[in-house]
Amino acid sequence: MTDGIYTLANDVVYDQLVALLNSIEVNAGREIPVCVIPYDNRLDKIRAEVATRSNVTLLEDLAVINYWENFATQAWKAHHRAQRVWRERGLPEVYRLAMHRKLCALHGIFDKFIYFDADTLLMGPLDYIYQKLDDYDWVTNDFQYKSDLKYIFDGNYELQKQAFNDDNLQLKVFCAGWFAAKKNIFSEPILADLLDKLKAGEADIMALGGPDQSLFNYMVCRSEIAYYNFAVREVEQVTGNHWSSKFDVIDNVLYDKGRRLTYLHYMSIPASQFTRLCAGEDVDIPYRDTFLHYRYLKSPESKPQSFTSPSLPVRLQRYTNSFFSQKARNITLKYRNFRDKIFH
The missing domain is CATH 3.90.550.10 (Spore Coat Polysaccharide Biosynthesis Protein SpsA; Chain A)
Incomplete structure (x- = not known):
């Protein structure tokens, strides 16, 4: 099997x-x-x-x-x-x-x-x-x-x-x-x-x-x-697994009150955050060093040696894109509601 x-x-x-x-x-x-x-x-x-x-x-x-x-x-x-x-x-x-x-x-x-x-x-x-x-x-x-x-x-x-x-x-x-x-x-x-x-x-x-x-x-x-x-x-034996919990890190393995985790889940953190981190951007991801250890385990020469914050223009562009994307979604939703009231 x-x-x-x-x-x-x-x-x-x-x-x-x-x-x-x-x-x-x-x-x-x-x-x-x-x-x-x-x-x-x-x-x-x-x-x-x-x-x-x-x-x-x-x-x-x-x-x-x-x-x-x-x-x-x-x-x-x-x-x-x-x-x-x-x-x-x-x-x-x-x-x-x-x-x-x-x-x-x-x-x-x-x-x-x-x-x-x-x-x-x-x-x-x-x-x-x-x-x-x-x-x-x-x-x-x-x-x-x-x-x-x-x-x-x-x-x-x-x-x-x-x-x-x-x-x-x-x-x-x-x-x-x-x-x-x-x-x-x-x-x-x-x-x-x-x-x-x-x-x-x-x-x-x-x-x-x-x-x-x-x-x-x-x-x-x-x-x-x-x-x-x-x-x-098995409440007494089980460990946490969500990134928001406080775990101890020993040799790139996470422990919950002395018990080794089975897995760590980065649920709800956008993939773009990890992409930017691996591109050398200073992104605050929980257990960042642990993630980077496993990401570059087979290619340590590719691991970013330093991390920099995005420039002000980049930050402004990201904010603007996010703002107008939300505005566009809201306008589309209002139009659909208006259309449905007229034609249905």
Whole structure:
């Protein structure tokens, strides 16, 4: 039985991907194959990097990619509120559709797998995660359950109750940026049944902000596959994983009150911040030296030797671009609302 790791990437997150791959190589405790799922077609740097690593491959199966994009599209087109809101905001009919490509892992090459967002660093061995998959179908290790349930499911409460019939639903939600599962745990009949339920009205349960996360949580909770979250079940032993926490750094490995982290997640920090840092800009990123260590582990000669702040004109240009981009979005939204009132 093959264990493996998946991640989702394109050239925009190239620096983060290199850091992740290097952290896996030195901290996993053994060689674990990695498969990169393409976020889109911007892959020149990614292809070149993959070609240098014997244990890393790029998912090229368009049939699998198309299958899961179609599945996600059907699910979200059944969400009437999402279709209205996204249309009003000038967004595609499925917001962040490419993020759903991580579901390709379910039809992938590994029997057991762990999915990492590209903005993640591995800090310790993973065998205990793979071992837990002997008894469970879906395994997580995060604290999403401590957040408001509305970030995952924000539809009508009665509809939620009808769909899940679970008083412990809050304890079962998870972050879709890091999870472990088994290949083909969702059979074709199960997937067809889930789509039927979504189209019958249950799609409206899902929250809109992180659509891939909402859909993954729906699939796991609604199908009632065997689920385990270390952060819920082993509170005394589990460590944190979010960049906002205070960790100790020893030899480029992070520790939480003396316990070695499994992974560090840079969730919500824009990829552009890492790109600028690697270009020599003085960007304040948490655990910056740790990130740079793994990013340039194999190419220390390329690591910036000093960091400078961007010039005033550059800062002003960035602010101006951001300001006018927001203005343009607001104008577009007002126009769409005005148009809809007239013609509908």
